Amino acid sequence: MKDAAPQTIHLKDYAPFPWIVDRVDLTFRLSPTTTRVLARVAYRPNPEAGDGPFFLHGEDLRLISAAIDGTPVAPRITPEGLTCDVPDRAFLWEAEVEIAPESNTALEGLYMSGGIYSTQCEAEGFRKITYYPDRPDVMAPFRVRIESAAPVLLSNGNQTGRGDGWAEWDDPWPKPAYLFALVAGDLVAVRDRFVTRAGREVDLAIWVRPGDEGKCDWALTSLKASMTWDEETYGREYDLDIFNIVAVDDFNAGAMENKGLNIFNSALVLASPETATDRDYERIEAVIAHEYFHNWTGNRVTCRDWFQLCLKEGLTVFRDQQFTSDMRSAPVKRIEDALMMRSRQFREDGGPLAHPVRPEEFVEINNFYTTTVYDKGAEVVSMLKRLIGDNAWRAGCDLYFERHDGQAVTIEDWLRAFADVTGRDLSQFQRWYSQAGTPRLSVTEAWDGETLRLTFVQVTPPTPGQPDKGPQVIPLTMGLLHPDGSELMPSTTIEVTEATQTVDFDGAALCAKQGKPVARPVPSLLRDFSAPVILDRPLTTEDRAFLLAHDTDPFNRWEAGRGLAREVLMARATGTDFDDAAYLDGLRAVLSDPALDPAFKALVLALPSEDDLAQSLFDAGTTPDPAAIHDAAEIQRRRTAEALGDLLAETHAANATPGRYCPDADQAGRRGLANATLSLLSRTDDGARAAAQFAEADNMTQSLAALSALLNIGRGAEELSTFEARWSGDRLVMDKWFALQVMCAAPDKAADVARGLTEHPAFTWKTPNRFRAVIGSLAGNAAGFHHASGAAYTLFADWVLKLDPINPQTAARMSTAFETWRRYDPARQERIRDTIRRIRDTPGLSRDTGEMVERMLG
Ligand code: PHE
Numbered sequence: 078m079k080d081a082a083p084q085t086i087h088l089k090d091y092a093p094f095p096w097i098v099d100r101v102d103l104t105f106r107l108s109p110t111t112t113r114v115l116a117r118v119a120y121r122p123n124p125e126a127g128d129g130p131f132f133l134h135g136e137d138l139r140l141i142s143a144a145i146d147g148t149p150v151a152p153r154i155t156p157e158g159l160t161c162d163v164p165d166r167a168f169l170w171e172a173e174v175e176i177a178p179e180s181n182t183a184l185e186g187l188y189m190s191g192g193i194y195s196t197q198c199e200a201e202g203f204r205k206i207t208y209y210p211d212r213p214d215v216m217a218p219f220r221v222r223i224e225s226a227a228p229v230l231l232s233n234g235n236q237t238g239r240g241d242g243w244a245e246w247d248d249p250w251p252k253p254a255y256l257f258a259l260v261a262g263d264l265v266a267v268r269d270r271f272v273t274r275a276g277r278e279v280d281l282a283i284w285v286r287p288g289d290e291g292k293c294d295w296a297l298t299s300l301k302a303s304m305t306w307d308e309e310t311y312g313r314e315y316d317l318d319i320f321n322i323v324a325v326d327d328f329n330a331g332a333m334e335n336k337g338l339n340i341f342n343s344a345l346v347l348a349s350p351e352t353a354t355d356r357d358y359e360r361i362e363a364v365i366a367h368e369y370f371h372n373w374t375g376n377r378v379t380c381r382d383w384f385q386l387c388l389k390e391g392l393t394v395f396r397d398q399q400f401t402s403d404m405r406s407a408p409v410k411r412i413e414d415a416l417m418m419r420s421r422q423f424r425e426d427g428g429p430l431a432h433p434v435r436p437e438e439f440v441e442i443n444n445f446y447t448t449t450v451y452d453k454g455a456e457v458v459s460m461l462k463r464l465i466g467d468n469a470w471r472a473g474c475d476l477y478f479e480r481h482d483g484q485a486v487t488i489e490d491w492l493r494a495f496a497d498v499t500g501r502d503l504s505q506f507q508r509w510y511s512q513a514g515t516p517r518l519s520v521t522e523a524w525d526g527e528t529l530r531l532t533f534v535q536v537t538p539p540t541p542g543q544p545d546k547g548p549q550v551i552p553l554t555m556g557l558l559h560p561d562g563s564e565l566m567p568s569t570t571i572e573v574t575e576a577t578q579t580v581d582f583d584g585a586a587l588c589a590k591q592g593k594p595v596a597r598p599v600p601s602l603l604r605d606f607s608a609p610v611i612l613d614r615p616l617t618t619e620d621r622a623f624l625l626a627h628d629t630d631p632f633n634r635w636e637a638g639r640g641l642a643r644e645v646l647m648a649r650a651t652g653t654d655f656d657d658a659a660y661l662d663g664l665r666a667v668l669s670d671p672a673l674d675p676a677f678k679a680l681v682l683a684l685p686s687e688d689d690l691a692q693s694l695f696d697a698g699t700t701p702d703p704a705a706i707h708d709a710a711e712i713q714r715r716r717t718a719e720a721l722g723d724l725l726a727e728t729h730a731a732n733a734t735p736g737r738y739c740p741d742a743d744q745a746g747r748r749g750l751a752n753a754t755l756s757l758l759s760r761t762d763d764g765a766r767a768a769a770q771f772a773e774a775d776n777m778t779q780s781l782a783a784l785s786a787l788l789n790i791g792r793g794a795e796e797l798s799t800f801e802a803r804w805s806g807d808r809l810v811m812d813k814w815f816a817l818q819v820m821c822a823a824p825d826k827a828a829d830v831a832r833g834l835t836e837h838p839a840f841t842w843k844t845p846n847r848f849r850a851v852i853g854s855l856a857g858n859a860a861g862f863h864h865a866s867g868a869a870y871t872l873f874a875d876w877v878l879k880l881d882p883i884n885p886q887t888a889a890r891m892s893t894a895f896e897t898w899r900r901y902d903p904a905r906q907e908r909i910r911d912t913i914r915r916i917r918d919t920p921g922l923s924r925d926t927g928e929m930v931e932r933m934l935g
């Protein structure tokens with residue numbers, strides 16, 4: 078409740094818990110309405126902490142009894158927890174509480190999903206299970222007994238006993254409460270086995286609802302690949318006899334790394350060629366890996382407090398990115414990650430919700446599981462590796478694990494391992510963790526016939542609470558090209574550390590060394606997206622076309638093509654005449670080049686998103702008009718289809734059916750390219766090819782792409798019904814059916830389409846996946862969401878408010894769709910601001926959503 082002013086928690090106030098927990102014993106007597114939880118917890122005074130009250134977190138619990146060393150006690154209970162007088166020595170705390178998993182719609186703590194008991198304790202959900210110091214720096218071994226008639230009873234660690242109606246589990250590795258998990262219900266396992274490098278035999282199991290057994294192969298394959306990869310790449314092995322993964326349908330996030338018992342959103346486990354797309358397969362592989370990698374980066378070494386969240390998340394995202402690069406195409410993965418950074422993280426960093434990778438204050442920690450903490454956090458790790466080199470990176474990681482195994486640590490501890498290994502002073506580098514906002518790096522060039530001088534100026538704009546910033550350490554990977562298209566030197570990384578800095582290259586000598594006539598070199602800057610910065614650099618259309626044709630760095634080659642597309646679209650969206658010949662020539666050359674990876678070609682063919690274009694226009698000092706941007710993109714797609722028709726048709730024909738379905742990078746890349754061409758071809762063939770592909774497709778990738786191509790040109794009504802009739806029994810496929818219609822709706826129809834779908838009998842809005850499919854997709858349809866009528870703003874806010882009392886975490890996440898409001902014209906700004914205020918002024922608004930709307934209003 079927001080009535081009592083919500084409390085802000087500060088990093089600077091950190092103090093250790095005054096007691097140490099030596100052991101936790103939990104007994105669960107499961108019942109949907111009256112589950113009993115008995116906790117037996119051994120405490121002793123923490124010699125390294127100061128005095129403080131014995132305070133245990135606890136929310137929505139009914140205390141039945143409490144005792145210390147067997148003697149009943151009467152604790153003082155508040156809505157946040159309890160305090161109790163305790164002896165000044167080691168003691169045993171016992172408490173029994175009652176909870177009601179069935180009425181837990183927030184999906185935090187112990188809840189039920191489709192008849193299955195499941196838990197979600199990160200970040201602060203354990204306090205809804207029992208009274209406990211629910212903070213990550215309190216680590217303890219847990220033993221769990223589950224009493225229930227359910228056929229499957231799971232918890233963390235190894236199973237130590239099983240009988241009729243009960244099971245016992247023992248997790249020997251000390252862990253914070255947020256890694257606790259329990260699952261019980263009617264589930265079936267798909268099993269496999271893994272032998273670690275040290276010879277430990279591990280039973281692997283993926284637990285799903287009966288009927289879903291046939292959709293677990295990919296998750297298992299991905300799990301084994303992850304286990305092998307972490308051994309080979311980081312020398313990290315698994316440390317229990319069992320590794321369980323459970324798929325549940327109701328889940329606020331993607332997945333959770335509970336020790337030995339990962340719990341997943343079923344969308345990130347279940348896959349078959351008929352029901353999952355290539356994208357789904359790639360995400361499943363990456364998220365399975367991510368959660369598995371947490372076993373070392375997060376679980377064995379955990380966070381001292383929630384301000385250090387990026388310590389585990391940024392590092393683990395970085396590790397899963399490396400894994401995907403190794404399993405698939407490294408250049409394609411890098412481009413995809415850069416796209417995500419720019420579209421989501423730069424947007425957050427440039428708006429009212431901007432915060433440092435390591436925030437210094439929060440009201441609700443759930444609001445800080447953000448793209449800044451995760452994705453910018455991963456970029457910071459990547460920069461560190463780039464700066465110190467691969468060997469020092471591995472040595473620093475080894476030292477970090479060796480020093481801190483079993484501990485709850487900070488970013489300072491993390492960086493100290495690398496400072497110690499390299500002897501480098503990382504204090505300026507640490508600004509990446511403390512300063513919010515995206516640095517803008519402007520570059521100017523001067524050539525005197527001999528020397529090429531690059532002048533760098535870096536500025537990080539003010540963000541909420543941070544008016545002034547110091548210069549950051551920017552690793553800038555670059556090359557120089559001769560005008561004949563050849564490289565003049567190997568790629569090199571320079572460190573930009575000053576507010577203004579110049580770097581000279583002896584261009585004449587470099588040319589001479591290659592036996593070339595002396596000519597002004599063309600720089601290729603920020604190769605491989607070597608730092609999460611906005612590069613401000615005056616490039617002509619000719620420069621971009623040159624780099625698209627010749628750059629040997631795949632990222633910058635793609636970037637040059639993207640620059641051409643952006644030029645064309647920004648001009649069109651602002652009513653400026655522009656010649657798209659260079660853009661079309663570039664596309665032609667890329668599509669016809671047999672040496673290029675199809676997945677790369679598909680990335681070059683894709684236009685920047687409408688939201689990206691709005692941000693680019695705003696950054697360039699122009700107020701974006703969402704309708705004009707949408708029209709510009711539509712016109713360009715038609716023009717491209719007209720200009721490149723035959724080449725697109727050939728490309729489609731050559732790639733659409735790469736053989737018996739396999740979700741690997743090669744086939745996925747080919748299907749991706751075919752589907753990118755299909756979408757363009759539909760603009761000129763009236764959907765004929767798409768309709769044919771839809772009719773013939775034997776896999777979801779091609780079926781969904783065909784349907785989307787049809788919807789995008791205002792057709793596909795019949796196909797939508799066919800699709801619904803075929804898939805009405807499959808929750809995950811139906812999510813796609815809901816989402817696609819909203820995403821592809823014309824701008825003036827989007828709100829109506831979404832409203833219509835909210836009346837569909839299968840719109841089970843309390844399931845986050847379904848809510849996101851309809852309401853979340855409305856925000857993903859940029860021109861529809863920002864339609865001048867304001868209808869989408871109203872519908873969206875109505876649903877956020879309806880969800881808020883049921884599931885504040887997901888409602889708060891959704892509300893961030895409004896974060897870009899200051900980009901737009903006065904009429905839209907006023908509409909959005911009024912909408913955000915309407916949310917804010919709603920009585921009983923959750924702390925989660927309350928914090929978000931307050932920050933957005935600024
Ligand atoms: N820690 C989870 C991850 O792997 C994310 C998560 C956070 C899941 C909070 C649920 C709740 O990134």
Ligand code: ZN
Nearest residue numbers: 367371390393
């Ligand atoms: Zn994670």
